[in-house]
Amino acid sequence: MEDGQQHPRRRKRERHTDRVSGRAERGYAIVALENPTDGFNVGHTLRAAMCFDTRMVVIARPETSIDMGNLPTDPGRAWRHTPVLTVDKALDSIPYDCTSVAVELTDDAEDLVEFQHPERACYIFGPENGSISKETLDRCDHVVKIPVHLSLNLAATVNVVLYDRMLKLRRPDIRPGGNNPRTTRDRDSE
Numbered sequence: 001m002e003d004g005q006q007h008p009r010r011r012k013r014e015r016h017t018d019r020v021s022g023r024a025e026r027g028y029a030i031v032a033l034e035n036p037t038d039g040f041n042v043g044h045t046l047r048a049a050m051c052f053d054t055r056m057v058v059i060a061r062p063e064t065s066i067d068m069g070n071l072p073t074d075p076g077r078a079w080r081h082t083p084v085l086t087v088d089k090a091l092d093s094i095p096y097d098c099t100s101v102a103v104e105l106t107d108d109a110e111d112l113v114e115f116q117h118p119e120r121a122c123y124i125f126g127p128e129n130g131s132i133s134k135e136t137l138d139r140c141d142h143v144v145k146i147p148v149h150l151s152l153n154l155a156a157t158v159n160v161v162l163y164d165r166m167l168k169l170r171r172p173d174i175r176p177g178g179n180n181p182r183t184t185r186d187r188d189s190e
């Protein structure tokens with residue numbers, strides 16, 4: 001694509017209505033677990049997904065022994081409210097125009113503290129006893145780390161990332177996707 005040209009996806013079309021969505025914020029978060037082995041962590045992830053209003057949870061090749069419907073760490077049965085999709089590869093479940101964010105403690109990963117979350121993001125997390133596969137790391141749009149001295153527990157990592165996104169939603173300067181004109185704060189100040 002030549003300089004100055006807009007990506008076809010971004011080309012503005014004339015709108016046929018003046019109505020705007022009533023949603024407070026634009027965008028969404030999806031959580032994907034790559035090869036999780038412990039139902040304890042899957043349950044905590046489902047619980048976090050519901051608490052932080054995550055739109056979907058993707059489980060890439062779960063252990064068959066994980067009984068998703070009956071996890072003690074998911075007492076609210078989050079799967080009744082948040083779609084849970086089981087797939088072979090996490091990256092196959094990225095929706096249209098959604099940014100993939102691998103969450104992994106690598107040397108060259110971006111620091112979560114400074115990270116501006118994408119408006120539409122799929123956060124991918126690795127297995128308890130390993131790391132996100134190289135193929136996934138290479139293909140993700142971003143790799144982000146929580147700057148700590150040792151790796152965190154998988155479910156703890158999910159909670160920290162979703163909390164960080166929620167926190168930054170309330171900060172206009174670092175809001176997911178940048179300047180989102182539809183937040184409550186903007187509507188109130190109009």
Ligand SMILES: C[S@@+](CC[C@H](N)C(=O)[O-])C[C@H]1O[C@@H](n2cnc3c(N)ncnc32)[C@H](O)[C@@H]1O
Nearest residue numbers: 103104105125126127130131145146151152154
């Ligand atoms: C328990 S960790 C895996 C063990 C880890 N690879 C190790 O060297 O001990 C499980 C997953 O949690 C995520 N994770 C844990 N700590 C992290 C951190 N500080 N920053 C980013 N991701 C982290 C990654 O997705 C990781 O694959």
